[in-house]
Amino acid sequence: MPDSKMDETKKKKKKTAECCGYPISIFFIVVNEFCERFSYYGMRAVLVLYFRYFLLWDDDLATSIYHAFVALCYLTPILGAIIADSWLGKFKTIIYLSIVYAVGQVVMAVSTIHDITDANRDGTPDNFTLHIALSMLGLVLIALGTGGIKPCVAAFGGDQFQEHQSRQLNTFFSVFYLCINAGSLLSTLITPVLRAQECGIHTQQQCYPLAFGVPAALMVVSLVVFIAGSGMYTKTAPEGNIMGSVCKCIWFALNNRFRHRSDIYPKREHWMDWAEEKYDKLLIAQIKMVLKVLFLYIPLPMFWTLFDQKGSRWTLQATTMTGDFGGFVLQPDQMQTVNPILILTLVPIMDRIIFPLIKKCGLNFSPLKRMTVGMLFAATAFIAAALVQMEIDKTLPNFPSSSESQLKVVNMHSESLIVTVPSQEPLLIGSFESSPDYITFDQQDIRLAFNTTPEINKDLSLIKGSRQTLIIPSEPAEMYLKEDIKSKPKEGKNAVRFVNGWTAYLNITNLESSLQPSETSNYTLVSQGMRKFTLTDGIQSCEFSRKFGFGSSYTFLIPSDLFSTDCESIKEIEDMQPNSVHMALQIPQYFLITTGEVMFSVTGLQFSYSQAPKNMKSVLQAGWLCTNAVGNIIVLIVAELGKLPKQWAEYVLFASLLVAVSIIFSIMAYFYTYIDPAEIEAEILKQQETDPDKKKKKETLEMEEKENEQEIKQTKI
Numbered sequence: 175m176p177d178s179k180m181d182e183t184k185k186k187k188k189k190t191a192e193c194c195g196y197p198i199s200i201f202f203i204v205v206n207e208f209c210e211r212f213s214y215y216g217m218r219a220v221l222v223l224y225f226r227y228f229l230l231w232d233d234d235l236a237t238s239i240y241h242a243f244v245a246l247c248y249l250t251p252i253l254g255a256i257i258a259d260s261w262l263g264k265f266k267t268i269i270y271l272s273i274v275y276a277v278g279q280v281v282m283a284v285s286t287i288h289d290i291t292d293a294n295r296d297g298t299p300d301n302f303t304l305h306i307a308l309s310m311l312g313l314v315l316i317a318l319g320t321g322g323i324k325p326c327v328a329a330f331g332g333d334q335f336q337e338h339q340s341r342q343l344n345t346f347f348s349v350f351y352l353c354i355n356a357g358s359l360l361s362t363l364i365t366p367v368l369r370a371q372e373c374g375i376h377t378q379q380q381c382y383p384l385a386f387g388v389p390a391a392l393m394v395v396s397l398v399v400f401i402a403g404s405g406m407y408t409k410t411a412p413e414g415n416i417m418g419s420v421c422k423c424i425w426f427a428l429n430n431r432f433r434h435r436s437d438i439y440p441k442r443e444h445w446m447d448w449a450e451e452k453y454d455k456l457l458i459a460q461i462k463m464v465l466k467v468l469f470l471y472i473p474l475p476m477f478w479t480l481f482d483q484k485g486s487r488w489t490l491q492a493t494t495m496t497g498d499f500g501g502f503v504l505q506p507d508q509m510q511t512v513n514p515i516l517i518l519t520l521v522p523i524m525d526r527i528i529f530p531l532i533k534k535c536g537l538n539f540s541p542l543k544r545m546t547v548g549m550l551f552a553a554t555a556f557i558a559a560a561l562v563q564m565e566i567d568k569t570l571p572n573f574p575s576s577s578e579s580q581l582k583v584v585n586m587h588s589e590s591l592i593v594t595v596p597s598q599e600p601l602l603i604g605s606f607e608s609s610p611d612y613i614t615f616d617q618q619d620i621r622l623a624f625n626t627t628p629e630i631n632k633d634l635s636l637i638k639g640s641r642q643t644l645i646i647p648s649e650p651a652e653m654y655l656k657e658d659i660k661s662k663p664k665e666g667k668n669a670v671r672f673v674n675g676w677t678a679y680l681n682i683t684n685l686e687s688s689l690q691p692s693e694t695s696n697y698t699l700v701s702q703g704m705r706k707f708t709l710t711d712g713i714q715s716c717e718f719s720r721k722f723g724f725g726s727s728y729t730f731l732i733p734s735d736l737f738s739t740d741c742e743s744i745k746e747i748e749d750m751q752p753n754s755v756h757m758a759l760q761i762p763q764y765f766l767i768t769t770g771e772v773m774f775s776v777t778g779l780q781f782s783y784s785q786a787p788k789n790m791k792s793v794l795q796a797g798w799l800c801t802n803a804v805g806n807i808i809v810l811i812v813a814e815l816g817k818l819p820k821q822w823a824e825y826v827l828f829a830s831l832l833v834a835v836s837i838i839f840s841i842m843a844y845f846y847t848y849i850d851p852a853e854i855e856a857e858i859l860k861q862q863e864t865d866p867d868k869k870k871k872k873e874t875l876e877m878e879e880k881e882n883e884q885e886i887k888q889t890k891i
């Protein structure tokens with residue numbers, strides 16, 4: 175940094191107002207981070223649902239676009255860091271990119287207003303292309319904004335501290351992390367509730383505009399708060415195209431090393447020293463510092479690969495469990511809020527009790543050791559997840575493999591039937607009853623015999639890998655096959671369907687269309703809790719209520735005396751029993767992964783700041799965030815490549831991989847020497863001052879500058 179600029183920074187640092195030893199400007203930065211994370215996580219909480227139920231994309235497309243968006247959010251920090259360190263400085267970069275971010279959130283919120291294209295006012299948008307285009311534009315702007323400012327805000331916060339505040343600087347990163355999680359916790363709780371409201375101009379629909387609008391408003395608040403602190407910040411000026419100089423310097427060093435590869439040339443201590451002919455010693459030393467840290471980052475994405483599966487695999491696992499906590503019911507995706515809740519409790523406990531205690535015991539729990547232990551905690555979390563999965567597997571139905579078919583028989587006939595099934599004892603099925611469970615066949619083509627008069631022989635061609643039900647209506651000769659669900663219903667919901675044994679058509683609430691006599695409806699998904707169905711044939715009606723758990727499937731048989739019994743004679747066939755393993759069993763794995771996160775992520779944030787040269791603080795923060803992007807990409811690849819046949823085995827595989835990676839990381843960390851970049855930089859500057867050659871060059875430069883100034887003054891006169 176030119177001396178004049180350095181003095182400017184120092185002057186500004188002296189003016190910084192303090193409160194309890196902390197610079198006051200920090201207050202604006204942490205509030206800004208809280209609002210920004212509220213905005214980001216709030217929008218993310220409803221994004222997949224918006225894709226799925228507003229844009230009507232299928233599950234695969236919705237999840238792929240979602241993960242691609244998250245990966246982009248962790249790749250754009252590089253761009254933000256380059257802009258900040260080389261061109262605009264952190265302060266201006268945060269302001270400009272926050273504006274881009276807020277515009278993105280507003281565009282996204284506008285894209286969710288169905289009324290803007292709903293000309294025929296039927297409640298669904300008429301021009302999906304416009305909604306998709308607007309939402310994609312919004313998401314790109316958001317990714318640019320959130321990712322761009324992310325490395326700058328943390329580093330800018332660090333810049334506010336002076337040398338005597340190193341203890342407070344360490345605490346700052348913990349408080350910063352607390353604000354991130356407080357913001358994410360609140361928004362993840364609030365935005366789904368906002369989405370569930372109904373709103374609209376012409377028709378009332380799920381209120382996506384509100385669910386996306388509130389995060390947009392929070393982003394504007396975040397920007398206003400940041401600008402409000404403007405007069406109090408320590409603003410370090412950018413130093414020109416630093417990234418350009420770094421790339422050119424590395425390129426020159428590599429080329430120069432290659433040109434002097436012969437043994438006749440004396441070796442140099444480091445390959446970057448081959449840039450000494452052309453580049454400043456200070457720049458070379460700074461690049462060495464950054465490269466050393468970036469090298470250390472290579473194994474880190476594996477931590478995020480495991481960590482980010484909280485939102486996917488672990489949530490799926492929760493859908494196969496029950497969330498009834500007595501006083502309240504937790505939905506599977508709400509289980510994720512356990513992470514920020516634990517962060518809010520664990521960060522202070524670690525900072526105030528655990529780490530000081532370890533220090534008191536005389537143990538050197540250095541940042542890199544903490545990160546290694548953090549990784550091991552995450553691996554243990556996956557072992558805990560595997561154990562829970564084994565418990566769940568014991569309660570899961572025996573679904574058919576890809577070479578098997580399964581069949582159930584439902585008898586809607588007024589008399590009991592004896593069914594002869596290949597390689598089975600004959601089955602006696604009472605009227606309005608079903609065979610006890612699904613029968614599994616290795617072959618696709620089977621022949622069933624029924625003891626009706628005359629006897630019926632039925633040839634069936636079953637579907638491999640599927641579950642089907644053979645419905646025998648009041649006229650057994652008209653029997654037909656209906657395909658059943660072959661996995662647990664999504665999101666912990668319950669799949670229900672009705673077979674109409676009433677003599678006329680029936681309308682049933684929640685079903686897509688009316689049911690003809692003897693017809694079986696498609697499945698409809700209902701959430702946990704008390705659910706009511708009204709059945710009517712246009713003349714008479716009755717109500718049928720039932721309490722549902724999580725993840726069950728039922729076929730309800732409607733008898734011919736439906737209305738005379740006021741719906742009470744409806745018979746229930748349990749096709750899939752409700753989940754029985756409790757979601758509370760996931761708490762240990764959440765506890766372990768969050769403990770790992772506190773040790774790994776908070777420390778990593780702090781480490782990336784402390785080990786970076788002053789002009790590359792944002793760049794190293796971006797490198798750190800990039801490890802998260804790579805971790806997410808690994809999740810995407812693994813999901814695409816397919817899973818192991820058993821989910822618990824996949825968890826154990828991930829845990830073993832992370833243990834292996836943490837061993838490699840601990841070896842790398844062993845050889846890492848912690849540095850004080852400011853000290854090294856000052857030392858090199860001092861050496862350059864005393865270096866006669868450099869001194870001469872500097873004096874000439876100063877004389878030239880003075881001459882230039884005089885010339886400018888004279889031309890003005």
Ligand SMILES: NCC(=O)N[C@@H](CCC(N)=O)C(=O)O
Nearest residue numbers: 354355513514517775799802
């Ligand atoms: N508990 C999640 C969390 O705190 N995430 C942080 C850090 C993510 C990272 N370092 O990659 C966030 O900023 O969202």
